[in-house]
Amino acid sequence: MPGPMKMRATMMKGDTAEVRVLMSHPMETGLRKGPDGKLIPMHFIEIVTVKLNGKVVINGQTSQSVSRNPVFAFRLKGAKTGDKLEISWLDNKGESNKIDGAIA
Amino acid sequence: MDVVRRVLLKGASATGVAAAALAAGLLRPQRVLAAQWDQNAFRAKSAADALKQLGAESAAQSKEVVLEAPQIAENGAVVPIEVSSNVPGTKSIAIVIDKNPFPLSAKFDFEEGALPYVKVNVKMGQTSEVRAIAEANGKYYVATREVKVTIGGCGG
Known part of the structure; x- marks a missing residue:
């Protein structure tokens, strides 16, 4: 079950925005043993995938070596307050989730 | 006769070009389908092989790639890595952790509207070199840092 996501996007200086996103995901490496051994x-x-106003701006590929419950920060240029953001993920089992928001 | 010959030649040259382009690595599947996971690079078991799969084996050390990582990570399960590239035209940033079982950790492609910057938490099994590789105009630039890990974060 895909867990909830959280996103925060704020304007930095000028027309640069910083986007921070948290995804709830176990990110199992395949090297860890469960209670049954x-x-x-x-x-x-x-x-x-990060979309700004419907257009893909960042395509990320990640692996099992990204920490559990991944947190990412990205920076966008030419952005302004109110611009729409959509961040989505897809995992190796075909599960996915996404979050919509706007730059504050 | 002539028409048949023409059709055959046309077909042969078209497939020939595609095959040659594939062989030369010009038509990489991940370029065509941007949102595809680069299995070969992510399943490479050595840093050298991962770099080769990325096409970055000849990456030059560059001060224009800025890699922020802790000198000592007490907990290998959460090691913050921050990378930004000042190389003009940077299209992608990859993070490679030499001594992890699968060294390539993540790769980000930046389209117009995104700055070549990423911050991400990664796992490290043991003390290792961490490399950030930026790609710009078909060339690769790398910054390397050693991170000492007190407790590994890959296994149990």
Whole structure:
């Protein structure tokens, strides 16, 4: 079950905005053992996409070595308050989630 | 006769060009489908192989790539890495952790509207060199830092 996401986007100086996003995900490496002593299979986010006003601005590829409950920060140029943001992820089991917001 | 020959030649040259382009690595699948996971690079088991899969084996050390990472990470499960590139035209940034079981950790492609900057928390199994690789105009630039890990973050 994809967990909730959180996003915060604020204007820095000039026309640069900083976007911070948190995703709830176990990011299992496949090297960790569960309570039954068996290895927990790999389960991790593969694709992270950031859209600004409907247009893709960042395509991210991630692996199991990104920390559990990943937090990312990105910077956008030419952005302004009120611009729409959509951040989505897709994992290796085909699960996905997304969050919509606006630059504050 | 002539028409048949023409059609055959046309077909042959078209597939020939595509095959040659593929062989030369010009038509990488991840370029065509931007949102595809680069299996070969992410499953590379050595930093050298990961760099090769990224096409970055000849990356030059550059001060224009700024890599912020802690000198000592007490907890290898959460190591903050911050990368920005001042190389004009930077299209992507990749993070490689040499001694992790699969060294390539993440790669970000930046389109117009995004600055070549990313901050992300990664896991590190042990003390290792961390590399940030920026790609600009078909060339690769790298910044390297050693991060000492007190407790590893990959296994149990």
